[in-house]
Amino acid sequence: MNAKKIPDIIIGRLPVYLRALQHMADAGSKTTSSQELGEHVGISAAQIRKDISQFGEFGKQGTGYSIQFLIDKLREILKIDRIWDVVVIGAGDLGHALAHYNGFQNRGFRVVAIFDNDKNKVGQQIGDFKVEDSATMSERIKSLSVKIAMITVPASAAQEVTDKLVQAGIKSILNYAPVNVTVPNSVKVQYSDPATNLQRMTYYL
Amino acid sequence: MNAKKIPDIIIGRLPVYLRALQHMADAGSKTTSSQELGEHVGISAAQIRKDISQFGEFGKQGTGYSIQFLIDKLREILKIDRIWDVVVIGAGDLGHALAHYNGFQNRGFRVVAIFDNDKNKVGQQIGDFKVEDSATMSERIKSLSVKIAMITVPASAAQEVTDKLVQAGIKSILNYAPVNVTVPNSVKVQYSDPATNLQRMTYYL
């Protein structure tokens, strides 16, 4: 059942469904339909039913889906039915923002360390932790068994940092630096460079 | 020629090509091939050729593409052969980071104002500008003719802010808040919630 390969594009939509479901749950709703969920997230009801049905029969005809049940299932599928430790590389403004970001709570993630190679930043207090020296990064990541990193270093340093992260055992990278990085197939990278995101919209203006 | 409808998915790849080309140009290269560019961005050479050929015959057989020429064309296609003014809504950590972000320079964008509804933040200096009161947002956006906004407010305020932005004439929104917002068809929204981005990767761990 879980044997068939699920397309990336479906996996990418699940967090969006989850976010909407959590919003409904917070508002006190108990059940929803593919129709209603679709209106929330701007995706057709049929698409949502088909996406969800890849993982099992979670709905009930005539009634729809139990919101809490579906939330639990999605969290399990996405492996966020636990807390993942995350490190931030680069203690610039964006690194700071991510290090105190309180939106990770209840969404499956916890920042556990932030690194920078600038000696003036090392030791600086950011929220609950101190900026650590990049020189110690590999050791720390290995000893903490962290698998996820967010990169906010300048473009010129991103590949070098990425190589060190991969070597230290990082498997997922959220890259805010405006540059493509090369990684082995076993490592997943998502790009989130603000300027590139804006450039995707100007065509339509 | 520009009459045919270009799929969103192609438009979305163009900024990635552009970023790689600018990187090559900075490194002093004059020409490149679909092969080489593909290796940089992790996309097949055929795909790149097909994407680019949607807009004209920009390459030369045997030689490839003139990097500077292709950069100019892509900037023109994406309408970033000019500087777009952008506003930031929400002066939290992420808003701060975006307001001083220097990665917009040379990429087609310039932050011109930042707003918050918290009276304690209004008036605070951030880089070159002061945080302005949200109450004045609509007026300011209209008078500046800004078309692009980045939202960094809490999820609970995002829809209300979005409605005001749309009403003030904003046509592109980069939304960092962890919530889907509803907008008219004439407005484009991109989502960039950090937690959702991380949730897209944990499945593969």
Add this chain to the structure above:
DNA sequence: AATCGATTGTGTCAAATTGTACAAAATCTG
């Protein structure tokens, strides 16, 4: 218990996207 309205899960088809292959054109080499 029979009927009715709502809603799922899925089979089928259509559309969109990507991959493959190759002729044509440009450059390079000796």
Add this chain to the structure above:
DNA sequence: CAGATTTTGTACAATTTGACACAATCGATT
């Protein structure tokens, strides 16, 4: 300058993705 090499642009095939339709099922109602 002839032949080898490189590389584009595109026709065609394959694959992936999305839309549509509907039987099956559930709960509510009479």
